[in-house]
Amino acid sequence: MAKAAECAIEVETLTKRYGDFLAVNDVSFTVRKGEVFAFLGPNGAGKTTTAEIIETIRRPTSGKVSLLGMDVTKQKREIIPRIGVLPQGFSSFDRITVRETIQYYSRLFRCRGAEVDGLIALANLTAKSTEQFKNLSGGLKQRLGIAIALVNDPEVVFLDEPTTGLDPRARREVWKVLLGLKQKGKTVFLTTHYMEEAELLADTVAIISKGKIVAIGSPDELIERHANYLVLTLKTVDEKPLAIVRTMGFEPVHDNQKSITVRVEHSGDVRRILNAIKEDGASSLSLDVRKPNLEEVFLKLTGEALRTDPVERVPE
Numbered sequence: 001m002a003k004a005a006e007c008a009i010e011v012e013t014l015t016k017r018y019g020d021f022l023a024v025n026d027v028s029f030t031v032r033k034g035e036v037f038a039f040l041g042p043n044g045a046g047k048t049t050t051a052e053i054i055e056t057i058r059r060p061t062s063g064k065v066s067l068l069g070m071d072v073t074k075q076k077r078e079i080i081p082r083i084g085v086l087p088q089g090f091s092s093f094d095r096i097t098v099r100e101t102i103q104y105y106s107r108l109f110r111c112r113g114a115e116v117d118g119l120i121a122l123a124n125l126t127a128k129s130t131e132q133f134k135n136l137s138g139g140l141k142q143r144l145g146i147a148i149a150l151v152n153d154p155e156v157v158f159l160d161e162p163t164t165g166l167d168p169r170a171r172r173e174v175w176k177v178l179l180g181l182k183q184k185g186k187t188v189f190l191t192t193h194y195m196e197e198a199e200l201l202a203d204t205v206a207i208i209s210k211g212k213i214v215a216i217g218s219p220d221e222l223i224e225r226h227a228n229y230l231v232l233t234l235k236t237v238d239e240k241p242l243a244i245v246r247t248m249g250f251e252p253v254h255d256n257q258k259s260i261t262v263r264v265e266h267s268g269d270v271r272r273i274l275n276a277i278k279e280d281g282a283s284s285l286s287l288d289v290r291k292p293n294l295e296e297v298f299l300k301l302t303g304e305a306l307r308t309d310p311v312e313r314v315p316e
Helices: 047-054 076-082 098-108 116-122 138-149 168-183 195-201 219-226 240-247 267-279 294-302
Strands: 007-018 021-032 036-040 062-067 083-086 156-160 187-192 204-209 212-217 230-236 259-264 284-290
Touching: 007 047, 007 187, 021 047, 021 187, 021 204, 021 212, 036 047, 036 168, 036 195, 047 062, 047 156, 047 187, 076 083, 083 138, 098 116, 098 138, 116 138, 116 168, 138 156, 138 168, 168 187, 168 195, 187 195, 195 294, 204 219, 204 294, 212 219, 212 294, 219 294, 230 240, 230 267, 240 259, 240 267, 259 267, 267 284
Parallel strands: 036 187, 036 204, 083 156, 156 187
Antiparallel strands: 007 021, 007 062, 204 212, 230 259, 230 284
């Protein structure tokens, strides 16, 4: 547990009910100053509700939440100037430019000292500074939203599903901006249902399912703790390797492309399998050995796969 002076956010036994529905169920965690903290889970898991309580938008049913040492239920006026928020589905005025949009929000939030050019550069929008909002792709709009969330130079930035609906290239462009925030020392609270996003960006990941945190730690810690094995994939030309692997006591998965996937506990098991295939005169066209990722950890802990949304195919 981080010391109080090192904590940007402290959540203790947080619960949120909507009538009979328990949206957040006895959740506790801390977020250290300067880290990227990812809340990973499917839609409806309680990610946004938790974030909105920390942001002072919603009140908890029970529990204690503090942000930068302040009680979110009692010190909203002091907290708001020190945070930045990018909500889901960010939008702005169609007919004003990128630069005008940032200038408008800086005046709206009374941030007269906002460095508009610096925010445009940080969001990698310099080439689009005179483009109207309506003409921006989804990825560019999200990057602009991140710039707006930073107009008051906040200490803590909340980003709620910042890459939902984006195509892979646009998603990676947003990730570059988020990595820039990390380099600037900002504390980032990120909600996401993308495994790769959490694995790439986060210092700490909290996996949430049905309102409860089921695991928390760095991506490497979670993988080591909950999926400490290797995955061997063999591309074959016939059924021989499949039969050999089964004879050795492993449970391979065989797909339609004649690939065998085998979960093994030790690197020595990989050598045993390959030697057995070679000694039997069978052959494989290629092989791949890798560690599991957060997706396999999530599946093991929750028994469910994260849904993905349709991606938009708008060129940048």
